[in-house]
Amino acid sequence: MADFYKKPSLLSVRAQQSSSGDASTTIAPANVTGETLSESEEVEDGAMQDDLYASQGIRIRRRPPTGPPLHYVGPFEFRLQNEGNTPRNILEEIVWNKDVEVSQMKEKRPLAKLKGALDNAPPVRDFIGALRTSHLRTRLPALIAEVKKASPSRGVLREDFNPVEIAQAYEKGGAACLSVLTDEKYFQGSFENLEAIRNAGVKCPLLCKEFIIDAWQIYYARAKGADAVLLIAAVLPDADIKYMTKICEKLGLAALIEVHDEREMDRVLAIDGIQLIGINNRDLGTFQVDISNSKKLLQGDRGQMIKQRDIIVVGESGLFTPEDIEYVQEAGVKAVLVGESIVKQSNPAKGIAGLFGRDISI
Ligand SMILES: O=P(O)(O)OC[C@@H](O)[C@@H](O)c1c[nH]c2ccccc12
Numbered sequence: 048m049a050d051f052y053k054k055p056s057l058l059s060v061r062a063q064q065s066s067s068g069d070a071s072t073t074i075a076p077a078n079v080t081g082e083t084l085s086e087s088e089e090v091e092d093g094a095m096q097d098d099l100y101a102s103q104g105i106r107i108r109r110r111p112p113t114g115p116p117l118h119y120v121g122p123f124e125f126r127l128q129n130e131g132n133t134p135r136n137i138l139e140e141i142v143w144n145k146d147v148e149v150s151q152m153k154e155k156r157p158l159a160k161l162k163g164a165l166d167n168a169p170p171v172r173d174f175i176g177a178l179r180t181s182h183l184r185t186r187l188p189a190l191i192a193e194v195k196k197a198s199p200s201r202g203v204l205r206e207d208f209n210p211v212e213i214a215q216a217y218e219k220g221g222a223a224c225l226s227v228l229t230d231e232k233y234f235q236g237s238f239e240n241l242e243a244i245r246n247a248g249v250k251c252p253l254l255c256k257e258f259i260i261d262a263w264q265i266y267y268a269r270a271k272g273a274d275a276v277l278l279i280a281a282v283l284p285d286a287d288i289k290y291m292t293k294i295c296e297k298l299g300l301a302a303l304i305e306v307h308d309e310r311e312m313d314r315v316l317a318i319d320g321i322q323l324i325g326i327n328n329r330d331l332g333t334f335q336v337d338i339s340n341s342k343k344l345l346q347g348d349r350g351q352m353i354k355q356r357d358i359i360v361v362g363e364s365g366l367f368t369p370e371d372i373e374y375v376q377e378a379g380v381k382a383v384l385v386g387e388s389i390v391k392q393s394n395p396a397k398g399i400a401g402l403f404g405r406d407i408s409i
Pocket residue numbers: 193195256257305327363364365366384385386387388
């Protein structure tokens with residue numbers, strides 16, 4: 048956890064983002080010159096951000112609000128321990144780590160350079176098209192099969208983890224698309240895995256499963272061969288979702304917007320042009336899983352609106368049996384995102400047949 052605190056200055060990172068031109072629109076940076084602000088200015092800026100987030104019901108704070116808590120007292124340094132600079136739950140912890148990680152990656156590979164690398168990226172495949180085709184063919188929810196080694200809630204799911212072999216088995220088993228976790232620290236995933244799966248000739252379109260907090264990560268995902276990215280409404284304010292969706296459009300990527308509750312669903316439905324919404328049955332703050340969440344969020348007007356707009360809804364997490372699949376299908380999902388129940392099987396292709404109650408590859 049101490050990793051967050053190595054960051055020199057919150058605002059210097061923000062200033063850097065704004066000067067890169069294509070940075071996140073989260074909030075107008077108070078300082079665009081790259082100078083370090085005083086601690087009180089940092090606190091004030093953090094408070095503004097908190098207000099903006101709170102007004103949209105976002106409980107996740109993007110960065111430690113009190114700034115870097117290292118204080119120098121004579122020859123000793125000590126950490127200020129208070130509620131403000133300790134993450135309140137796992138999602139917040141992941142996001143704070145990601146903030147440090149991304150700023151380091153950006154330093155190594157500034158956006159201008161990254162954009163140049165896009166010319167050599169493999170072509171984008173049609174993620175949403177693959178879901179629709181599969182659903183029409185099987186009459187079952189299309190499968191996005193997740194290449195997932197571990198998670199903070201379940202620990203290591205599979206010791207002998209060969210991402211390319213697993214991806215190929217999923218494809219053989221009838222998956223429409225694949226999801227590849229790229230977060231290293233909490234999920235033991237990597238961008239190397241994404242790249243290797245893409246380069247191995249797997250035809251299923253690939254979702255880069257990452258905690259995206261900065262537009263830079265979308266370009267990076269594309270450079271590594273992704274066809275779609277995940278945007279988590281619990282983490283991103285509306286302005287970021289709109290802005291990042293536009294970037295995805297520009298790059299030809301599909302954006303899977305993940306929601307967990309009614310409020311997030313309503314925020315996302317108020318944004319024009321959304322084509323793909325994931326309902327996570329797992330609360331990323333508490334890890335509680337409840338597949339009736341998919342049903343709850345698709346009832347009444349919300350479900351109607353989704354039908355009218357022809358939005359594809361993906362039921363995510365906690366799906367283990369043909370009964371689970373039937374339950375979320377009846378609720379209105381046209382696709383499912385599944386990791387644990389199939390990655391754990393010694394033969395993941397057979398695992399898929401077990402999950403759906405029949406071979407969906409034919
Ligand atoms: O392994 P499961 O319970 O089948 O879940 C897969 C997927 O839904 C889950 O990994 C997931 C959904 N949204 C996320 C966001 C970040 C990391 C992981 C996730």
